[in-house]
Amino acid sequence: ARHAGGKFLLRVEDTDRERSTQAAIDTLLDCMRWLGLDYDEPEVYQSQQIARHLAVAEDLVNRGLAYKDNKGGGGECVIFRMPKTGHLAYTDLVKGTIKKKAEDTQDFVIVRSDGTPVFHLSNVVDDIDMGITHVIRGDDHVENTFKHIELFKAMGAAVPQYAHLPMIVNNQGKPYSKRDGAAFVGEFREQGYLPEALFNFLLLLGWAPGDDREVLTRDEMIELFTLERCKSSAARFDLKKLIWMNGEYIRRQPREVYAAEFTARVEAAGLSVEGRDLDGILDQMQVRTKFYSEIPGSCSYFFTEEYPFDEKGVAKRLKVDGVPELLDEVAQRYEALPSFDVQSTHEVLIAMGEERGVGLGALVHPVRVAVSGMTEGPGLFEMLVLIGRDSVCARLRRVAQRLRDDTLPDEGKQ
Incomplete structure (x- = not known):
């Protein structure tokens, strides 16, 4: 219209x-x-x-x-x-x-x-x-x-x-229903989707602007929309695409909007941003956030020493022979660095990998799980710098000791 x-x-x-x-x-x-x-x-x-x-x-x-x-x-x-x-x-x-x-x-x-x-x-x-x-x-x-x-x-x-x-169908080509996931706008809202992202996604069900663009402003939608470009065949509801689009909208939000929501959610969880490099953390997290509901669960390790551990990650990356000694050595070498930055922390692990005859991943993964509790997230070396040398080294040594004491949770331990 x-x-x-x-x-x-x-x-x-x-x-x-x-x-x-x-x-x-x-x-x-x-x-x-x-x-x-x-x-x-x-x-x-x-x-x-x-x-x-x-x-x-x-x-x-x-x-x-x-x-x-x-x-x-x-x-x-x-x-x-x-x-x-x-x-x-x-x-x-x-x-x-x-x-x-x-x-x-x-x-x-x-x-x-x-x-x-x-x-x-x-x-x-x-x-x-x-x-x-x-x-x-x-x-x-x-x-x-x-x-x-x-x-x-x-x-x-x-x-x-x-x-x-066209009607909306699921991946099997059958009419999309509640059995396939959220089917009511209010449910998408409760799950943390941004209204702009959901609106954009729904527009593309059965219509395309005629080029490779998918993320559009409301004004662009009005300018480009024509019924002639609507498809007559059924439109498939691609949940992965909606999740991607929600992340794109969050990534494109003005920094002050993202910062306000991020800080509010961190503080609502009883954590504090005081004394942290908040700008640096936001640089890493805004491009990775798919839902605001992920915060602070996806990044609590920036704000507390009481961060949870992914049990599968512990079993796969930490409960391996030689890991306690590895973590202690990384801590020792990090403590001896003249400067604790992205390049120097990276070079330490490269040197240790060459000495041990293993690839960088054999060191990156256990260090990541030890200092963050998670198997994925921001670049490891950027994350280490944001956490800070003292906290990183203390965490490495603490996790090494917990591995020796067998007090870290894993998927096989009840």
Whole structure:
């Protein structure tokens, strides 16, 4: 709508009162605000238009375009007459021309026996009243569109243009559902996704800008979006791509935004950033953070000596013959360095590896797990400098002793 200079309107289709509770509607509106889906006019509530819907139904009956019938013996319904001869067709802006024989259609209920309008009628009447020119929706409504177009014609109204977007499927090509992961916007929000990242990701389900760009600003999205570039085939929900995109948005945030959130989460965990090289830590962590919920779990070793150990990492990297002696020697050599920096700490391990006839990884991995408790993270030597020489050497010696005492947790120890 914004690309074409039109208006994006919101209609709350709340005629099913059992499902459309006020709490459910409030949740919907809150999720839209969080995603940045701002509409251009006050929302319209379909339930407030029921009298208008029923008046249209009565007019259709009076003109012979609909009839009343005690369908199924449950009370009198209003049923719309569909054409019985010829072909029905419409041009879908995504799928192209869609046709079917009129004889393959059936009359359908537009007012239930309890006197409430069915969504087919309500939607068309509201589209007319709201001046809707384009209806863009999921392709599970392709068949409904034949019904809706006939209703528009019966009311003497201009038929809007329709575009049916592909359904979202999982990696197996089946409809995406809760069994595949989060399916409600609020769940993504709770899991730590940024609204800008989720919005960007959802836009790319079934559409692409035509170049290699994937991370787009909202203004770029509006400028580039066209229905012609929408795909008609099903869109696969790639969770790995969403996680990557969330990390990209965090990486691109202004430093002050990331710093405020990072610091708040560290302090909320009872840790302090005082006396730490916070700028240096942020340099290392912002490019690696995929979710804010990872903080401070992914970097607590920068702020405390009581950091947890990855049990698999302990078993694989530390509980190996000769590691206690290795860690003690690294500590001794680090303590003797004139300058404790990225280059000098790196050169120590290179020299030790050459002396022992092993690759650098044989030293990097145990040192990393010993000083951070983790098997991955920032570059080891950058991390060592940020932790500081005194803490690094103390940790190496402490872990070496705990290995001798067999007090480090591992996956085989309960």
